[in-house]
Amino acid sequence: MISKLVRENIKLMKPYFSARQEFAGEASVYLDANENPFGSPLPEQYNRYPDPLQVKLKEKISSIKRVLAENIFLGNGSDEGIDLLIRIFCNPGSDSIVICPPTYGIYEVCASINDVGVKKVELTAHFQLDIEGIQNAADAFTKLLFICSPNNPSGNSINHSDIEYTLRNFAGIVVIDEAYLQYSSQHSFISELDKYPNLVVLQTLSKAWGLAGLRLGMAFASVEIISYFNKIKYPYNINTATQRLALQALEDEQPVNNWTNQVIGQRKWLRIQLLALPFVKEVYPSDANFILIKVEDADFVYESLIKKGIIVRQREGCIRMTVGTPAENDLLIKELKNLAQ
Numbered sequence: 001m002i003s004k005l006v007r008e009n010i011k012l013m014k015p016y017f018s019a020r021q022e023f024a025g026e027a028s029v030y031l032d033a034n035e036n037p038f039g040s041p042l043p044e045q046y047n048r049y050p051d052p053l054q055v056k057l058k059e060k061i062s063s064i065k066r067v068l069a070e071n072i073f074l075g076n077g078s079d080e081g082i083d084l085l086i087r088i089f090c091n092p093g094s095d096s097i098v099i100c101p102p103t104y105g106i107y108e109v110c111a112s113i114n115d116v117g118v119k120k121v122e123l124t125a126h127f128q129l130d131i132e133g134i135q136n137a138a139d140a141f142t143k144l145l146f147i148c149s150p151n152n153p154s155g156n157s158i159n160h161s162d163i164e165y166t167l168r169n170f171a172g173i174v175v176i177d178e179a180y181l182q183y184s185s186q187h188s189f190i191s192e193l194d195k196y197p198n199l200v201v202l203q204t205l206s207k208a209w210g211l212a213g214l215r216l217g218m219a220f221a222s223v224e225i226i227s228y229f230n231k232i233k234y235p236y237n238i239n240t241a242t243q244r245l246a247l248q249a250l251e252d253e254q255p256v257n258n259w260t261n262q263v264i265g266q267r268k269w270l271r272i273q274l275l276a277l278p279f280v281k282e283v284y285p286s287d288a289n290f291i292l293i294k295v296e297d298a299d300f301v302y303e304s305l306i307k308k309g310i311i312v313r314q315r316e317g318c319i320r321m322t323v324g325t326p327a328e329n330d331l332l333i334k335e336l337k338n339l340a341q
């Protein structure tokens with residue numbers, strides 16, 4: 001069923017076979033990859049190419065996420081996973097994806113770069129899926145559906161049962177982007193991989209894990225889908241520094257859990273403060289580490305905050321603010337209160 005969705009040229013092509021794949025064992029002399037044998041002009045050595053399949057890092061992620069390593073793909077941020085999905089499944093010029101705006105902008109950008117059509121099925125007034133709209137929009141050339149939950153920029157989680165419905169009824173691949181999962185009380189769809197062969201779950205170390213600068217995104221899917229990721233990715237897509245540092249960071253989840261709990265507490269506090277501001281028309285419920293608010297004059301609020309050195313984001317005529325440290329949030333609320341006067 002999945003192989004019917006994969007582009008014919010991707011099925012037929014021969015992948016690049018790197019030196020480290022041709023010989024993957026341990027040896028004492030490596031003269032196969034034209035590396036500098038002396039070392040690197042750094043305290044740590046980077047003269048050797050990285051592990052193309054990131055075996056150690058996947059083992060670690062496998063134990064944390066309780067998913068087999070063979071069901072994991074690691075990318076240079078989630079963005080690589082999104083781009084590869086489009087290139088595995090969508091023929092340029094004829095195929096399409098479905099997205100549900102307002103949502104993360106990269107899905108459309110990656111589709112456009114690849115000359116893949118974008119069918120937009122707006123979320124409902126409560127930022128939930130328009131199930132019927134999605135079914136109506138999809139045709140024989142629609143290969144992927146992107147669902148972001150909790151959704152960026154609205155912040156809410158998408159109803160679990162609606163996602164399950166689309167997993168059962170959408171004829172293509174359903175991609176669930178769980179970048180903000182840690183901040184919500186929802187279960188990950190990772191545990192449903194066996195049930196739905198058309199499911200791909202995206203997660204990242206960029207948000208709760210505090211490693212946006214390292215660039216490590218994860219895709220969880222069937223062995224078959226993962227094999228296509230591995231077939232078309234650039235051979236050494238995750239560099240040595242990222243592999244080493246991510247492995248080290250994943251040793252201890254405690255600080256991450258502490259930060260996450262703090263963010264959730266601060267989100268609650270911010271919500272109460274924001275609701276009390278006269279020019280705030282709506283504070284949308286958030287399961288993420290940001291809050292979207294509707295205000296009378298988004299341009300004015302945005303520009304005024306910039307003048308005070310506080311940068312937020314304008315989205316859909318609303319303001320999206322990341323939950324900061326308690327001190328940062330205090331300052332934000334103080335400046336917003338000043339605007340009300």
Ligand SMILES: *Cc1c(COP(=O)(O)O)cnc(C)c1O
Binds near residue numbers: 078152203206207217
């Ligand atoms: C921030 C974010 C990501 C993370 O992207 P990376 O490339 O892993 O940094 C993914 N999806 C959504 C919806 C996001 O908001």
